[in-house]
Amino acid sequence: MDFLPAPEWFTxxxxxxxxxxxxxxxxxxxxxxxxxxxxxxxxVSHALPQAQRLVVATRDAPVAVIGLHTxxxxxxxxxxxALRAFLHEYRIHFPVGVDARGTNGGDIPQTMRAYTMQGTPxxxxxxxxxxLRRQWFGAVDEFxxxxxxxxxxxxxxxxxxxxxxxxxxxxxxxxxxGCS
Amino acid sequence: MDFLPAPEWFTxxxxxxxxxxxxxxxxxxxxxxxxxxxxxxxxVSHALPQAQRLVVATRDAPVAVIGLHTxxxxxxxxxxxALRAFLHEYRIHFPVGVDARGTNGGDIPQTMRAYTMQGTPxxxxxxxxxxLRRQWFGAVDEFxxxxxxxxxxxxxxxxxxxxxxxxxxxxxxxxxxGCS
Amino acid sequence: MDFLPAPEWFTxxxxxxxxxxxxxxxxxxxxxxxxxxxxxxxxVSHALPQAQRLVVATRDAPVAVIGLHTxxxxxxxxxxxALRAFLHEYRIHFPVGVDARGTNGGDIPQTMRAYTMQGTPxxxxxxxxxxLRRQWFGAVDEFxxxxxxxxxxxxxxxxxxxxxxxxxxxxxxxxxxGCS
Amino acid sequence: MDFLPAPEWFTxxxxxxxxxxxxxxxxxxxxxxxxxxxxxxxxVSHALPQAQRLVVATRDAPVAVIGLHTxxxxxxxxxxxALRAFLHEYRIHFPVGVDARGTNGGDIPQTMRAYTMQGTPxxxxxxxxxxLRRQWFGAVDEFxxxxxxxxxxxxxxxxxxxxxxxxxxxxxxxxxxGCS
Numbered sequence: 001m002d003f004l005p006a007p008e009w010f011t012x013x014x015x016x017x018x019x020x021x022x023x024x025x026x027x028x029x030x031x032x033x034x035x036x037x038x039x040x041x042x043x044v045s046h047a048l049p050q051a052q053r054l055v056v057a058t059r060d061a062p063v064a065v066i067g068l069h070t071x072x073x074x075x076x077x078x079x080x081x082a083l084r085a086f087l088h089e090y091r092i093h094f095p096v097g098v099d100a101r102g103t104n105g106g107d108i109p110q111t112m113r114a115y116t117m118q119g120t121p122x123x124x125x126x127x128x129x130x131x132l133r134r135q136w137f138g139a140v141d142e143f144x145x146x147x148x149x150x151x152x153x154x155x156x157x158x159x160x161x162x163x164x165x166x167x168x169x170x171x172x173x174x175x176x177x178g179c180s
Numbered sequence: 181m182d183f184l185p186a187p188e189w190f191t192x193x194x195x196x197x198x199x200x201x202x203x204x205x206x207x208x209x210x211x212x213x214x215x216x217x218x219x220x221x222x223x224v225s226h227a228l229p230q231a232q233r234l235v236v237a238t239r240d241a242p243v244a245v246i247g248l249h250t251x252x253x254x255x256x257x258x259x260x261x262a263l264r265a266f267l268h269e270y271r272i273h274f275p276v277g278v279d280a281r282g283t284n285g286g287d288i289p290q291t292m293r294a295y296t297m298q299g300t301p302x303x304x305x306x307x308x309x310x311x312l313r314r315q316w317f318g319a320v321d322e323f324x325x326x327x328x329x330x331x332x333x334x335x336x337x338x339x340x341x342x343x344x345x346x347x348x349x350x351x352x353x354x355x356x357x358g359c360s
Numbered sequence: 361m362d363f364l365p366a367p368e369w370f371t372x373x374x375x376x377x378x379x380x381x382x383x384x385x386x387x388x389x390x391x392x393x394x395x396x397x398x399x400x401x402x403x404v405s406h407a408l409p410q411a412q413r414l415v416v417a418t419r420d421a422p423v424a425v426i427g428l429h430t431x432x433x434x435x436x437x438x439x440x441x442a443l444r445a446f447l448h449e450y451r452i453h454f455p456v457g458v459d460a461r462g463t464n465g466g467d468i469p470q471t472m473r474a475y476t477m478q479g480t481p482x483x484x485x486x487x488x489x490x491x492l493r494r495q496w497f498g499a500v501d502e503f504x505x506x507x508x509x510x511x512x513x514x515x516x517x518x519x520x521x522x523x524x525x526x527x528x529x530x531x532x533x534x535x536x537x538g539c540s
Numbered sequence: 541m542d543f544l545p546a547p548e549w550f551t552x553x554x555x556x557x558x559x560x561x562x563x564x565x566x567x568x569x570x571x572x573x574x575x576x577x578x579x580x581x582x583x584v585s586h587a588l589p590q591a592q593r594l595v596v597a598t599r600d601a602p603v604a605v606i607g608l609h610t611x612x613x614x615x616x617x618x619x620x621x622a623l624r625a626f627l628h629e630y631r632i633h634f635p636v637g638v639d640a641r642g643t644n645g646g647d648i649p650q651t652m653r654a655y656t657m658q659g660t661p662x663x664x665x666x667x668x669x670x671x672l673r674r675q676w677f678g679a680v681d682e683f684x685x686x687x688x689x690x691x692x693x694x695x696x697x698x699x700x701x702x703x704x705x706x707x708x709x710x711x712x713x714x715x716x717x718g719c720s
Contacts, residue, residue: 039622039629044584057323074629077622082579085614089579143237146326153327154334219442219449224404254445262399262437269399269434417683503597506686507693514694 227301587661
């Protein structure tokens with residue numbers, strides 16, 4: 001399998017982090033991006049608690065759990081001030097970016113559009129080299145996500161010392177990569 | 181890290197499988213062994229449903245989810261006939277071995293003792309080469325188990341073509357193995 | 361509405377009580393009868409925990425929560441010894457009667473048949489005068505059961521001093537009874 | 541027991557109802573008032589779903605389930621526009637009043653103060669005559685609430701035809717009232 005680089009993020013603000021994040025800055029870590037809206041019931045009841053559990057489970061591993069507030073409706077209700085209060089009340093401590101408002105006044109924010117997300121919650125799995133590996137819309141099976149993250153972690157571990165420039169150019173970060 | 185081979189299983193009977201299983205027969209697959217008692221509330225409410233979800237999540241992967249009925253109390257209530265009815269009512273379809281009664285009339289069955297389990301539920305993770313990689317007593321975090329299984333699956337995938345007899349002898353199946 | 365007296369119970373054994381119970385002995389209390397089988401998944405996951413919560417919620421009220429082990433299948437697995445171990449492991453402390461085996465060797469036990477139960481779990485609500493007020497098969501909405509119990513408790517409180525023999529003969533224990 | 545009349549409500553706005561509600565307008569119904577904040581996690585995960593279940597369970601009974609948005613923090617995030625979006629997304633269809641901002645610029649809204657609520661969620665039970673019968677702060681046991689509502693419903697049913705002005709003056713609406 002070949003994978004495509006994950007689209008860069010377009011954000012207007014970041015919370016819970018001293019400085020803005022970008023995919024490039026997270027290179028070397030498996031990235032799990034949780035796109036949500038603070039007034040999306042399934043995000044609040046399932047996806048965000050799952051993200052918080054993933055933070056705990058990957059505390060000692062090179063995994064970055066990142067939130068993305070992809071507001072595509074009720075813009076006047078889901079302001080940055082409201083998001084800040086929400087993160088505080090729900091004790092969400094991982095970094096959360098605010099997806100940049102759509103260009104031309106459209107409702108759908110830019111990163112959401114770049115990933116062709118269908119709605120919220122959406123969970124995106126990006127490998128340590130920045131390739132987009134999986135994207136789920138709606139509830140994600142906890143084992144499916146855990147196994148997928150575990151696979152990428154070992155990939156990452158195993159390929160690093162073994163890869164050569166040639167191998168890297170050829171088949172890097174695919175599930176069977178890392179050995180030549 | 182170095183790992184030890186998982187102790188062989190001592191069973192008196194097998195359900196949900198045409199023929200008895202053994203660790204040797206499962207070589208090449210990641211094995212998740214769920215030790216339980218049918219009258220253990222935490223097994224029934226948490227561990228067995230988790231095992232069933234793992235069966236679904238690993239349907240297309242070389243993972244064997246195996247139950248082990250490790251009766252160490254209420255032997256007259258948890259007979260093989262009762263276990264058979266239990267598996268039927270709870271729609272548990274994965275293979276379940278009956279741990280062999282303790283020698284010398286002891287209450288603790290033989291496999292349970294061989295693995296030094298502290299009680300039920302106990303979840304044991306064995307890699308595709310038969311090494312004992314992790315053992316949990318009590319509730320297991322779903323992400324922790326999923327990530328651990330995912331890691332072993334990639335190990336398995338990546339090391340096979342790369343390993344040589346020498347490497348195999350040296351450091352095989354440790355998390356960083358598979359590349360030389 | 362008119363109600364019929366609840367059929368008497370036919371039991372072969374009682375657990376968690378110093379002496380056998382009968383409907384007659386419980387007159388004056390609202391009775392909630394939980395018919396279950398120890399190997400019925402919905403009983404174990406929903407109905408019995410609900411019964412335990414009801415015990416706590418009615419600790420100070422004249423409510424008797426009673427279990428009835430209505431074995432109609434897997435008779436060799438759900439013996440009295442197995443039931444005893446089950447009640448111990450699940451910390452079920454309310455009285456449990458063992459429904460008497462069917463006459464003529466039938467599988468369906470006698471009380472189950474007398475109440476025309478459709479299966480397990482079945483929850484039966486009997487008022488303080490011994491009238492059968494409601495019977496549910498399957499999961500019972502917690503509010504529906506709570507409200508029904510609460511209604512019977514006030515009936516019981518209010519009608520006692522007010523009723524005369526005539527009123528008692530006429531419309532006793534119907535929801536609007538107690539005032540004449 | 542003697543009970544006090546429930547304090548009147550001070551609201552600045554009503555949603556999900558064609559016209560403003562007041563305790564006086566609800567006389568004759570058992571009232572369950574759910575005080576909440578849209579950014580209070582326990583309200584969203586427990587209290588509001590419980591209120592929705594209560595609406596279903598009391599569909600055919602004279603019970604009014606009413607929400608009260610008692611904002612005492614993050615006022616800029618929990619605006620009426622945000623509340624409107626929240627009720628829409630969470631499919632909350634029962635009437636919700638917006639508690640009036642505190643006088644003198646205080647953070648605690650007026651009804652919240654009048655009931656001396658300790659925080660959110662708070663559940664208030666008011667009988668059909670307008671008396672304050674119970675008030676809970678935090679999670680409410682579903683059976684405890686159901687039984688309390690059931691008791692008030694029978695009180696209401698039984699006392700109406702029996703009461704005289706004298707009885708009404710004396711002991712009305714106490715649990716043992718309604719019969720003379």
